[in-house]
Amino acid sequence: MSLTRITNVLRLAPRVAAMQPHRNNSSAQAANEVSEQFKTLAISTPKPFVFHVELNRPKKLNAMNRDMWLEIKTCFETLAINPDCRAIVLSAAGKHFCAGIDLSSMMSMSQQLADYDDVARKGVILDRAIKLYQDSISAVELCPKPVIMAVHQACIGAGVDLITAADIRYSTQDAFFQVKEVDIGMAADVGTLQRLPKAIGSQSLARELCFTGRRFESAEAERSGLISRVYPDKNSLLEGAIALAADIASKSPIAVQATKENMVYSLDHTNQEGLDHIRVINKLNLQSEDFAQAVAAQLTKDEKPVFAKL
Numbered sequence: 001m002s003l004t005r006i007t008n009v010l011r012l013a014p015r016v017a018a019m020q021p022h023r024n025n026s027s028a029q030a031a032n033e034v035s036e037q038f039k040t041l042a043i044s045t046p047k048p049f050v051f052h053v054e055l056n057r058p059k060k061l062n063a064m065n066r067d068m069w070l071e072i073k074t075c076f077e078t079l080a081i082n083p084d085c086r087a088i089v090l091s092a093a094g095k096h097f098c099a100g101i102d103l104s105s106m107m108s109m110s111q112q113l114a115d116y117d118d119v120a121r122k123g124v125i126l127d128r129a130i131k132l133y134q135d136s137i138s139a140v141e142l143c144p145k146p147v148i149m150a151v152h153q154a155c156i157g158a159g160v161d162l163i164t165a166a167d168i169r170y171s172t173q174d175a176f177f178q179v180k181e182v183d184i185g186m187a188a189d190v191g192t193l194q195r196l197p198k199a200i201g202s203q204s205l206a207r208e209l210c211f212t213g214r215r216f217e218s219a220e221a222e223r224s225g226l227i228s229r230v231y232p233d234k235n236s237l238l239e240g241a242i243a244l245a246a247d248i249a250s251k252s253p254i255a256v257q258a259t260k261e262n263m264v265y266s267l268d269h270t271n272q273e274g275l276d277h278i279r280v281i282n283k284l285n286l287q288s289e290d291f292a293q294a295v296a297a298q299l300t301k302d303e304k305p306v307f308a309k310l
């Protein structure tokens, strides 16, 4: 199945769901169908409105090859507009979360470059590849649905790029992290240098980690703010991450998605620009039925409101 077909299946899932009484079943069915077609990702729906995306190249330690870069982009762009998805957990199958970029696929890129003599033409090929990889990671940040990373064992190089684009990061106690690009002779170029300092709030520590490629453990990651909760093992990690996603998914999707949009926007804007941005959003959203329903439920202490799909 082509990427276009996969995209269509993910997009169509909500429409199919809307026509059937057991909405989440059809959503799960669509997730299974897509999952079977992705080569490097497995998708499931563990709870209503919660999607679980798993990096699924366990034999290669989830090293990111070209297929994985492309599929992450497609997956998050399609979940972004799927009304059956309100929160996403991303974890990984096998021994490690992610061993970084697939070093063998990097070698084949070098061979491709060798076909050209001209430096400008080699440059264009590299520019396109880097842009594709940047867009893949950015698709996580641009997805309006909160993304929770659940990291176990090694999270290296491109793995750090990926998790820093997420909204929330949990890990196991045995997780460790490395901004390893300098060790393969390059500056990180798909997001870590921009997002890690903001995630941990310390330029000094971020620069130390990026200049040295030093391995740091879950305890330091938690202290620094990169990880917000550490679990004893992978099972409890996934349970915690999925419970958090389910809690988020039970809230108004209008409120949650506007919150993410404004918090991402505010990362690189002044406070005043951020305030202007949320004012423009809320002059629409405060007229929504979600707002009326949620306020009424708070006042009357009624059962949790059920919000319409978005």
Ligand SMILES: CCC/C=C/C=C/C(=O)SCCNC(=O)CCNC(=O)[C@H](O)C(C)(C)COP(=O)(O)OP(=O)(O)OC[C@H]1O[C@@H](n2cnc3c(N)ncnc32)[C@H](O)[C@@H]1OP(=O)(O)O
Residues within 6 Å of the ligand: 060, 061, 063, 095, 096, 098, 099, 100, 101, 102, 103, 104, 129, 130, 133, 154, 156, 157, 158, 159, 180, 181, 184, 189, 190
């Ligand atoms: C335009 C580019 C944008 C992106 C740039 C991204 C850059 C980066 O990601 S830099 C970081 C690159 N990754 C690495 O340098 C990681 C290297 N691997 C390791 O440090 C260890 O393998 C690891 C700590 C992840 C796991 O250690 P463990 O002892 O559990 O396993 P190993 O015996 O070392 O490895 C098992 C086999 O996996 C192969 N392998 C490991 N990492 C990669 C990789 N990134 N790409 C391809 N293959 C990898 C390793 O060679 C072993 O293979 P084999 O000997 O055939 O069993």
